[in-house]
Amino acid sequence: MKDNNVIELSAIRTTCQSCGLYQLCLPMGLDQGDMDKLDKVIKRQRKIERGDHLYRMRESFTTVYALRSGSVKTYSTIENGQEQVTGFHLPGELLGLNAVSTKFHTDSAIALETSSVCEIPFDRLENLSHEIPSMHHHLLHVMSEEIQHDHCQLMMIAKMPAEARLARFLLSLSYHFSQRGFSSTKFNLSMSRNDIANLLGLAVETVSRLFSHFQDEGLLTVERKSIEIHDMDGLMNVTTKCASHPLPGKSPSSDSLS
Amino acid sequence: MKDNNVIELSAIRTTCQSCGLYQLCLPMGLDQGDMDKLDKVIKRQRKIERGDHLYRMRESFTTVYALRSGSVKTYSTIENGQEQVTGFHLPGELLGLNAVSTKFHTDSAIALETSSVCEIPFDRLENLSHEIPSMHHHLLHVMSEEIQHDHCQLMMIAKMPAEARLARFLLSLSYHFSQRGFSSTKFNLSMSRNDIANLLGLAVETVSRLFSHFQDEGLLTVERKSIEIHDMDGLMNVTTKCASHPLPGKSPSSDSLS
């Protein structure tokens, strides 16, 4: 990291190619010429503050958003006002595509912290992907990933006990941070306990208790939003001790696992 | 059209256009010329028996399947051998697309009864969709629907009590049958209680008890695989009694059963 101000200013009119995320993001795998075409369509760097919505459920779908920095929560609200959190999103992710079939959004996206996004009008993106086969493929790719992710989530909620869900959630976060060049062991949670509980199909109290419990076990240190993982393998063990061996007293944490 | 045999034989080499499902299936919204192109790519009417797999988890992804008749269960198996049912599928649905990102299947698809499918090599389908913009759009459409469906499923398992889940499942089945020209009140379940329980994140015993309970309440009659719904509104009340969610109401948007 060099000097923040200089980088941010120049980035505004910069190309996808110069964006640190381009390997994770929409232009993944595009050649120079195609990337230029994409660059012409993208509206770069809209800044959004914590609590701002990228889009809301039922709004008409016109734009997809590439998250550039910060983090975003997607959720849908049910008739009775309850909300279901469907995911947390980190830089490089594409948001909004799941509205293709309905033409209006079926979920809402809200910034969890100050963030920035690139906006891509969907009709132009579609036109572009008629010219650029790999772009077309990439859109399918992104959606396919989301489906697979949702299936994991489903399995998790349907079959895994609370502690395994939270452990898995933390490991997933850790992985995604490391993928983006951040520490995999020390990071901040931008979402509330409530949001985590909601995503995992648990009560807030349960999440809170589990954090304390993990800390007592020496797996991690948690203080408010800040997490430091001390025993990655131990956490992994927690995720796999679903319905496997029925061992009443839990084994003395740090040991085994390859 | 004179005699049944003749019709069936001719159907084998018939076009998408003559297929009763074409409005639900891949060629949805294509014009004559484009449909002809599609027809050239499709391998029609492969017959599969109950218990046959369309594809298995980890197999390489080459083909998408359009279900023509019968019904199919998709599921993935977890490390410890447990299985998670991700959906039941009826004629007109497209299967396998979620493997685009990995290039190998992350779930398995197995016939619940004698069924038939049309096979479409994915690379040819992709090429075709470079020529046919609306085909490209349709693929995105189908995947977007699946994501929306999965989000509903998530919400259901995370937030709704057991009886609401089963009621919603039955109503969804009913809706999808009626959409395909079958009775919405009297139908057969091609899947086992176990599969239903698995999809809904419940124990078999719970599903069994709920069926009995619904019957005692006069909402429906159930005998083994056969269901007759007597009080559709009553069933809907069950789904809204606790946590509520919009049912597959008007547009033929959300496909795939919940």
Place this chain on the structure above:
DNA sequence: AATGCATCTTGATCTGGATCAAGATCATCC
């Protein structure tokens, strides 16, 4: 028709995690 096996039902118990309750900690605003 008898055998064996899988699926389904029903009842009796047990428990993971929800809910209720009460503080503690933090953030914001005056």
Place this chain on the structure above:
DNA sequence: GGATGATCTTGATCCAGATCAAGATGCATT
């Protein structure tokens, strides 16, 4: 700084639904 309200933690209870157990029913196979 002090007040107010949100968020988070911890403890005590409760219950929906899992698990355990035992039949009942159906269905292949011989």
